[in-house]
Amino acid sequence: xxxxxxxxxxxxxxxxxxxxxxxxxxxxxxxxxxxxxxxxxxxxxxxxxxxxxxxxxxxxxxxxxxxxxxxxxxxxxxxxxxxxxxxxxxxxxxxxxxxxxxxxxxxxxxxxxxxxxxxxxxxxxxxxxxxxxxxxxxxxxxxxxxxxxxxxxxxxxxxxxx
Amino acid sequence: xxxxxxxxxxxxxxxxxxxxxxxxxxxxxxxxxxxxxxxxxxxxxxxxxxxxxxxxxxxxxxxxxxxxxxxxxxxxxxxxxxxxxxxxxxxxxxxxxxxxxxxxxxxxxxxxxxxxxxxxxxxxxxxxxxxxxxxxxxxxxxxxxxxxxxxxxxxxxxxxxxxxxxxxxxxxxxxxxxxxxxxxxxxxxxxxxxxxxxxxxxxxxxxxxxxxxxxxxxxxxxxxxxxxxxxxxxxxxxxxxxxxxxxxxxxxxxxxxxxxxxxxxxxxxxxxxxxxxxxxxxxxxxxxxxxxxxxxxxxxxxxxxxxxxxxxxxxxxxxxxxx
Numbered sequence: 001x002x003x004x005x006x007x008x009x010x011x012x013x014x015x016x017x018x019x020x021x022x023x024x025x026x027x028x029x030x031x032x033x034x035x036x037x038x039x040x041x042x043x044x045x046x047x048x049x050x051x052x053x054x055x056x057x058x059x060x061x062x063x064x065x066x067x068x069x070x071x072x073x074x075x076x077x078x079x080x081x082x083x084x085x086x087x088x089x090x091x092x093x094x095x096x097x098x099x100x101x102x103x104x105x106x107x108x109x110x111x112x113x114x115x116x117x118x119x120x121x122x123x124x125x126x127x128x129x130x131x132x133x134x135x136x137x138x139x140x141x142x143x144x145x146x147x148x149x150x151x152x153x154x155x156x157x158x159x160x161x162x
Numbered sequence: 163x164x165x166x167x168x169x170x171x172x173x174x175x176x177x178x179x180x181x182x183x184x185x186x187x188x189x190x191x192x193x194x195x196x197x198x199x200x201x202x203x204x205x206x207x208x209x210x211x212x213x214x215x216x217x218x219x220x221x222x223x224x225x226x227x228x229x230x231x232x233x234x235x236x237x238x239x240x241x242x243x244x245x246x247x248x249x250x251x252x253x254x255x256x257x258x259x260x261x262x263x264x265x266x267x268x269x270x271x272x273x274x275x276x277x278x279x280x281x282x283x284x285x286x287x288x289x290x291x292x293x294x295x296x297x298x299x300x301x302x303x304x305x306x307x308x309x310x311x312x313x314x315x316x317x318x319x320x321x322x323x324x325x326x327x328x329x330x331x332x333x334x335x336x337x338x339x340x341x342x343x344x345x346x347x348x349x350x351x352x353x354x355x356x357x358x359x360x361x362x363x364x365x366x367x368x369x370x371x372x373x374x375x376x377x378x379x380x381x382x383x384x385x386x387x388x389x390x391x392x393x394x395x396x397x398x399x400x401x402x403x404x405x406x407x408x409x410x411x412x413x414x415x416x417x418x419x420x421x422x423x424x425x426x427x428x429x430x431x432x433x434x435x436x437x438x439x440x441x442x443x444x445x446x447x448x449x450x451x452x453x454x455x456x457x458x459x460x461x462x463x464x465x466x467x468x469x470x471x472x473x474x475x476x477x478x479x480x481x482x483x484x485x
Contacts, residue, residue, distance in 0.1 A: 032168060035168040035169040035172070036168045036169065036171070036172040036440075037172070038169055038172070039168070039169040039170065039171065039172025039173040039175075039176070040172045040173070040175070040176055042169075042173055042176075043172075043173050043176035043177065044176055113440070113441075116168055116172075116440050116441070117440045119172060120171060120172050120175040120440055123172055123175035123176045123179070124175055124176075124178060124179055
């Protein structure tokens with residue numbers, strides 16, 4: 001069997017992992033923050049707008065994963081015109097997708113914890129909205145860094161002749 | 163998967179903003195009369211569910227009922243709160259036994275928030291059938307009723323039920339996977355033991371009575387505590403100085419009132435760590451205890467104003483606050 005026939009499935013696996021793991025992380029995170037937000041809104045419906053924004057913060061990782069999955073599928077020809085993907089290139093797409101997937105999964109969960117604490121902070125100090133936003137937003141930095149590296153990888157793997 | 167209480171903790175954080183602060187208590191202290199205090203409390207939302215202004219006697223039971231109604235909305239299984247619900251059960255059992263056996267029915271003797279309906283307790287005492295009650299109440303209840311009926315010994319009746327209550331609290335604390343609850347149960351038991359030892363030393367009780375009244379706990383040696391209490395006040399204070407409750411000795415040197423305040427303040431200090439916890443049962447327990455502490459403070463303040471006590475005397479009886 002020509003090992004290069006595995007290139008495409010590996011690249012698809014990379015795309016799937018990016019969307020799947022980051023999606024799981026975001027779903028868990030948004031759910032967790034949603035519970036906290038619901039608790040605050042039960043007591044004070046007037047805080048809905050503020051806590052909704054806090055709830056959405058851990059949702060970005062899922063979007064990043066989706067973006068990497070789209071880019072990968074587009075570059076390997078699953079979307080659009082067919083492209084030859086060697087085994088080595090497939091493996092690189094897998095690594096690039098996994099990077100976004102795992103970074104998204106873990107950062108979304110931790111961001112959710114920071115969001116929950118921020119939501120509970122808003123429950124007591126609604127005037128501190130900006131500060132409550134900054135703490136979970138700091139976690140976002142690392143998801144963005146992973147996204148950046150994943151994009152650089154996915155965008156350039158096709159140019160490497162292996 | 164470990165149970166999380168994210169929704170409930172968020173609700174509690176909102177409710178914590180309604181807790182009375184030191185400023186509120188300062189404002190209450192400035193009131194001249196009990197009626198004035200009641201108006202300030204009403205402005206803060208106390209008794210708002212009743213729809214009409216409540217008297218001091220009705221306000222605290224109403225607020226206690228409101229607390230437990232809220233707690234009922236927080237967790238599907240209320241047994242997780244057993245450590246803080248058990249004292250109400252044993253108080254109600256004590257009240258049921260005494261009111262049935264003395265054929266009296268004073269108002270407001272039953273507390274809300276227990277695990278067993280006080281009506282069932284009353285029925286069990288009236289029928290002398292304690293099997294109607296759950297095991298942790300049936301045997302102590304039967305013994306206490308027997309002691310009161312046969313010997314008319316109200317003090318021993320109280321001792322039996324208080325000890326059974328502490329044992330039940332300890333068991334519930336050990337069973338719980340919330341570290342706050344086991345620490346709380348241990349501290350409540352140890353402080354109760356110190357309180358018993360001090361009182362027994364003052365009233366000259368014998369070793370047998372002391373050993374019957376003391377409850378085993380991890381942080382105090384009952385044998386040493388008992389021996390020290392029998393020897394005298396100085397020996398008792400010296401023993402306490404070498405335990406985790408060394409500050410109790412300093413408080414006791416000042417007065418019994420200071421010691422009681424120190425006990426409650428120590429419990430508040432324990433639960434204050436829960437202010438920074440977002441997911442566990444701890445903040446819920448802390449809120450319940452904070453509300454009970456707040457109601458205790460209001461009770462002291464209202465009683466003080468009613469009897470025109472000196473402000474300094476009221477102030478020194480007010481406990482530390484959670485917020």
